Amino acid sequence: MEFLLPASVLILFIFNLALFLLFLWKKLIRNKETNDLKNTQKILSALWKIQQLILQSLEFEEVVQKIANAVLVELGKYGYVIIVLSLKDEERGVLRRISISETEQARKALQFAPIPFSQIEIPLNANENIGIRALNENRMLTTNYLSELLTPLVPKDLSDKAQKSAGIKASTVFPIYSKESSKAVGILIFSVSKEADKITSYEKEIMKGFADAVGIAIQNSRLYSILAETKKKLEQANIRLKELDKLKDDFVSVASHELRTPMTAIKSYLWVAMNKRNAELSEDMKRYLSRAYISVERLINLVNDMLNISRIESGRIALKLSEVDLNDLTKEVVEEVSVKAQERGIRVIGLNKQIPKVLCDQDKIHEVFLNLIGNSLKFTKTGGTITVDFYEKYPYVYTSVRDTGVGIEPENLSKLFAKFGRLENSYVAVAESGGTGLGLFITKSIVNLHKGQVTAESEGLDKGSTFTFSLPIIGTDIAAKLKDEAPKETDETKDLEKTSANFV
Amino acid sequence: MEKKKILLVEDDQFTRELYEEVLKDAGFDVNSAVDGLDGLAKIKIGGYDLILLDVMMPKMDGLDVLRSLINEPPTVKNGPIVLLTNLTNDPVIDTAYGLNAKGHLVKSDITPGELVEHVKKYTGGSQLTESSPIADSSSS
Numbered sequence: 064m065e066f067l068l069p070a071s072v073l074i075l076f077i078f079n080l081a082l083f084l085l086f087l088w089k090k091l092i093r094n095k096e097t098n099d100l101k102n103t104q105k106i107l108s109a110l111w112k113i114q115q116l117i118l119q120s121l122e123f124e125e126v127v128q129k130i131a132n133a134v135l136v137e138l139g140k141y142g143y144v145i146i147v148l149s150l151k152d153e154e155r156g157v158l159r160r161i162s163i164s165e166t167e168q169a170r171k172a173l174q175f176a177p178i179p180f181s182q183i184e185i186p187l188n189a190n191e192n193i194g195i196r197a198l199n200e201n202r203m204l205t206t207n208y209l210s211e212l213l214t215p216l217v218p219k220d221l222s223d224k225a226q227k228s229a230g231i232k233a234s235t236v237f238p239i240y241s242k243e244s245s246k247a248v249g250i251l252i253f254s255v256s257k258e259a260d261k262i263t264s265y266e267k268e269i270m271k272g273f274a275d276a277v278g279i280a281i282q283n284s285r286l287y288s289i290l291a292e293t294k295k296k297l298e299q300a301n302i303r304l305k306e307l308d309k310l311k312d313d314f315v316s317v318a319s320h321e322l323r324t325p326m327t328a329i330k331s332y333l334w335v336a337m338n339k340r341n342a343e344l345s346e347d348m349k350r351y352l353s354r355a356y357i358s359v360e361r362l363i364n365l366v367n368d369m370l371n372i373s374r375i376e377s378g379r380i381a382l383k384l385s386e387v388d389l390n391d392l393t394k395e396v397v398e399e400v401s402v403k404a405q406e407r408g409i410r411v412i413g414l415n416k417q418i419p420k421v422l423c424d425q426d427k428i429h430e431v432f433l434n435l436i437g438n439s440l441k442f443t444k445t446g447g448t449i450t451v452d453f454y455e456k457y458p459y460v461y462t463s464v465r466d467t468g469v470g471i472e473p474e475n476l477s478k479l480f481a482k483f484g485r486l487e488n489s490y491v492a493v494a495e496s497g498g499t500g501l502g503l504f505i506t507k508s509i510v511n512l513h514k515g516q517v518t519a520e521s522e523g524l525d526k527g528s529t530f531t532f533s534l535p536i537i538g539t540d541i542a543a544k545l546k547d548e549a550p551k552e553t554d555e556t557k558d559l560e561k562t563s564a565n566f567v
Numbered sequence: 568m569e570k571k572k573i574l575l576v577e578d579d580q581f582t583r584e585l586y587e588e589v590l591k592d593a594g595f596d597v598n599s600a601v602d603g604l605d606g607l608a609k610i611k612i613g614g615y616d617l618i619l620l621d622v623m624m625p626k627m628d629g630l631d632v633l634r635s636l637i638n639e640p641p642t643v644k645n646g647p648i649v650l651l652t653n654l655t656n657d658p659v660i661d662t663a664y665g666l667n668a669k670g671h672l673v674k675s676d677i678t679p680g681e682l683v684e685h686v687k688k689y690t691g692g693s694q695l696t697e698s699s700p701i702a703d704s705s706s707s
Binding site for chain 1: 579581582585586588589623653654655656657658673674675676678679680
């Protein structure tokens with residue numbers, strides 16, 4: 064699944080960027096008043112670098128590490144040696160260390176820490192800790208003692224050793240704000256190798272700027288994290304859906320096998336009851352048995368059609384594509400139905416037309432032919448005619464099956480291809496033939512798999528019907544697309560079951 | 568003329584008894600088995616002209632019956648083994664052909680009359696159909 068950044072997030076980014084530029088502008092004005100143009104330019108350039116970092120990378124951990132390092136590059140010449148970012152973890156009630164500038168001094172200070180940096184967690188109620196106070200009181204604080212930042216987690220003697228080893232004289236703590244909350248979400252600690260009273264207002268200004276920049280970075284990163292998490296959840300849901308689809312297909316397979324056992328017994332016993340010699344049946348009894356037999360046949364057809372639909376819908380019907388001459392296929396099908404058609408006194412004609420070959424799965428299009436001609440046979444009276452005709456309209460060959468049968472009312476045309484889309488007045492004819500109401504749906508599904516369309520036309524009741532389906536001509540773009548996209552044979556794919564379509 | 572011997576391995580009682588009756592009426596000598604193990608034991612006795620073997624059965628399925636026969640062929644020979652199942656389009660059908668099954672009949676697709684026709688074809692002989700009390704399948 065390709066992951067795209069939603070527009071809403073981009074808008075938020077742009078909004079944040081605008082806020083940030085406004086913030087830069089304010090800095091510029093204020094510093095102009097102090098007439099310290101040189102410092103203003105430096106602040107702008109430093110803050111610009113931070114903003115670039117925020118935009119370059121969206122992974123939170125990466126952004127904050129880069130910011131800690133970048134701030135140090137800017138402030139290093141004023142004696143700043145360590146920068147630490149800590150964030151509030153409300154769930155666990157602690158202030159957690161997130162990142163530390165990768166400097167020699169930081170490495171030295173960490174030597175004395177009794178626990179790894181990432182595990183330094185100060186309880187939010189430890190009010191003796193100056194970091195907690197800066198957080199809770201929403202203001203900048205400065206201390207000369209590193210221990211005040213590490214209490215109560217690190218003993219004072221260890222903190223003092225770390226402070227000495229890293230050459231830190233003072234640390235300034237700034238609260239960090241994010242738009243999501245009016246309270247500070249964390250703190251930024253700047254440790255410097257000079258006394259607290261030597262920190263200039265310019266330095267404080269730039270530290271404050273960095274703290275605000277980190278706030279924006281945090282907000283953007285959180286948005287990104289939420290997106291990343293949502294994406295992960297969607298991917299998992301997608302995998303689960305695929306598994307469920309397979310389970311459904313397996314269930315349908317097993318259930319249909321279980322259904323067939325009793326249906327086979329019913330069908331077989333009914334057949335024997337009707338065909339036993341020396342057991343003369345009354346006309347009524349024959350009718351009862353024959354209707355029960357037709358109904359169980361329909362039931363068996365239904366199971367097969369539902370298996371077919373389950374397979375088509377889950378992409379488990381593969382197409383074995385080849386170049387097919389529809390004239391030849393039609394000839395074959397017409398021969399196949401001729402006995403049944405003669406019994407009913409209906410003529411079936413296949414017109415031989417000059418048409419290009421089409422790309423299709425011959426067996427499946429054979430089923431389509433049988434279904435359409437079979438339907439026409441069901442709904443055409445003795446003496447009627449069924450004609451198979453073709454025409455070419457690039458990039459398709461259109462095949463039509465036209466009958467002189469009962470026709471279809473205009474308002475019913477659209478219902479034909481739906482699942483169980485049988486029309487009210489057709490029930491008896493379909494019931495007698497063992498139809499399921501799924502034949503045209505399957506036909507449509509097969510043709511659609513071939514990138515073609517099926518349509519039905521009729522001028523109304525008793526005016527006959529024409530069903531037309533299209534198949535791509537070989538060598539066309541649509542044929543190439545079909546070749547690319549058609550479901551391929553795998554261990555998972557199966558063939559179509561014998562359907563009610565080939566009742567003839 | 569000696570009656571052809573058929574072994575019917577089918578776990579569903581109703582289906583088994585009906586097929587047995589219909590085949591006997593058609594002039595075959597029919598023996599039946601109620602599950603895979605029972606079927607395997609009878610196949611090993613040997614001497615059948617045709618074995619109709621269901622696939623999904625308790626105790627031992629049809630495929631395992633076929634596998635056992637490849638590992639330990641019966642000393643007295645049998646005629647062909649034909650699957651008589653309601654599995655369609657299933658990979659086990661192909662597997663079964665690889666294990667010496669000679670054919671595949673789908674129970675729900677055929678009438679008892681058609682079963683008799685298939686059995687006649689597989690046993691390669693015309694049975695004494697005039698004695699059959701069941702009409703032939705063309706009336707179905």
